[in-house]
Structures are given as structure tokens and as C-alpha cells.
Amino acid sequence: MIHSLARVADLWISRHAALDRSALAAVSGLAPAVVVTGASRGIGLALAQRFAARGPAVVLIARGEASLGAAAKALSDATGVRTVPLALDITSADAPHLIEAALREAGLYADVLVNNAGVGLAGPFAEQAIADIERLLALNITAATRLMHHMLPPMLARGRGGVLNVGSLGGLVPGPHQAVYYASKAYLISLTEAVAYEARGRGVRIAAVAPGPVDTAFHRAMQAERALYRSLVPAMSAEAVARSAYRGFLLGRTVIVPGVLPSLAQLAVKVLPHAVSVPLVGALLAVEKRAPERDAL
Helix, strand or coil, X not given: CHHHHHHHHHHHHCCCCCCCHHHHHHCCCCEEEEEEECCCCHHHHXXXXXXXXXXXXXXXXXXXXXXXXXXXXXXHHHHCCCEEEEECCCCCCCHHHHHHHHHHHCCEEEEEEEECCCCCCCCCHHHCCHHXXXXXXXXXXHHHHHHHHHHXXXXXXXXXXXXXXXXXXXXXXXXXXXXXXXXXXXXXHHHHHHHHHHCCCCCCEEEEECCCCECXXXXXXXXXXXXXXXXXXCCECHHHHHHHHHHHHHCCCCEECCCHHHHHHHHHHHHCCHHHHHHHHHHHHCECCCCCCCCCC
């Protein structure tokens, strides 16, 4: 059913597409692939599984070579689809060219880009190390933008393809105690919506998925497990987020919010003034500081 609807969506998405013969010739003899960053676990791996189920080759990118190789083998064994692991730090300036070279060596080209790699950062902005802030900006903003900017023009020239950016529900409202992370996701969603408008009708799907809390190691890694939202807001599984994101992407939606409660929260932050929503979000994100333990007498 979903693929039948996707074919109808194709007609609308491609209504103004003008194919560039030289762009098509440039990928002659190459097979289309879905390129997924941050793909060794969590939402990235779940999205790779969703795309692989449809048949194209999948290129998994992450820094950890061992975990990446294991994920690629498991995905290939489960789906029978060609899976190519690529251990790479996408924050390097030459990452887009290294990815393109690896694709060509494998006889592939980027048909869909899934910008999933990202990092979180919790705590008061003034108390955070500038190195941690810059690392977040380099990964969540600069690397994602650089890859999208590199891969989108050939897609538009071919009149097909897509970019799926993994944002966050937090990108829809300022987030005290996770200020830089929320701001980075706001940037990514804004960029997605603007570029999707610019490219409308030219055959390329451009979307952002904005999930709420997800049941992965992400919150623990950013030391936010003791924040109030972790006990009050139910977390979705990475597989459920990927299923919703994939469906919305095929149907040509631009901003995809998986789940009923996150969808209601999306409506709430649109209606509520920041004078209400920002203190509310700040209360949910604040991490209670534990009193220092006293030595036993």
C-alpha cells in the first residue's frame, strides 16, 4: 500500500523535473545506494534496515570500524542486500569526496542521503567546555550541511533521489539545559524546509524527521538520563521512529514527527508563546544535581 502511494507521490514530486543527460551519463554503469551516517546503531541502523528492505544497496558510515562491520554484516545477512561499511569521520573537510570515491570504487552512487550522525550535550551553556560545543556544531551542523550540499546538486540534475535529515522534536522550541543541541536541530529543520521549497517539483525528496525521546543510548551518552523528561515522556523505539520516517519520506512529507504524543507536542509548541514553552521545556530538561555523598562515620 505504502509503495503504491509513493508512486503517486513521485508524480507530484517530479512535476517540474528536467533531466540532465550528462548527469545521467556520469552514473552510467553505477548502481544507486542509500548512504546513512551514524549507521552502526540506533536510529541510523534502523533507517538503514528500512531502506534495505526496499532493495537498494546501503552504505553505512560511522567512526567505529568494529561495530560498523558487525552492523553491516548483520544487515546484509538479514536482508540479502549489498551492504558497504565505510569507517570515516564525517567532520573532516574532505569527507564528501572520500565518500564519493568509496561509492565509485564499489560501483555505486548516492541516490539517497540519510544525515543521521549527531551528538548531544546537556547542562547549562555557560558551564560547557567550548571544545564540546564546537564538536557538536561540527557534527550536527557543518558535516550534515556539507554532505547535503555536495550530494544534492547531482540528485537534482538526475531528477531523482532524496535527503533525509534526522532532527529532533527539540528543534521546534528552544531547550534550556540542552541549548546548543536544540539549536543545532532547529538549524537542521529550518535548512530542510527551506531547501525543500527551493527544490520543489524537481524529483528529489527532502525531509527531516523530528522524533521525541528515543530508546537508545543517546540520552545516557549526553548525561541527561536524570532529566525529568526521561521519566515523564515515553520513549519510542528506534525501529518505530525509522518506520514512521521512512513512510513519511516516501510520501513526500517535509517534516515528519513520529508518534502520537510527539505530534501533539509539535502542535503545542506552535500554539504556545515562548514565554510559556521555554520555561516548560527548561523544567523538563533540567538535570537534578545530586548532593555529594558523605563519608560513613
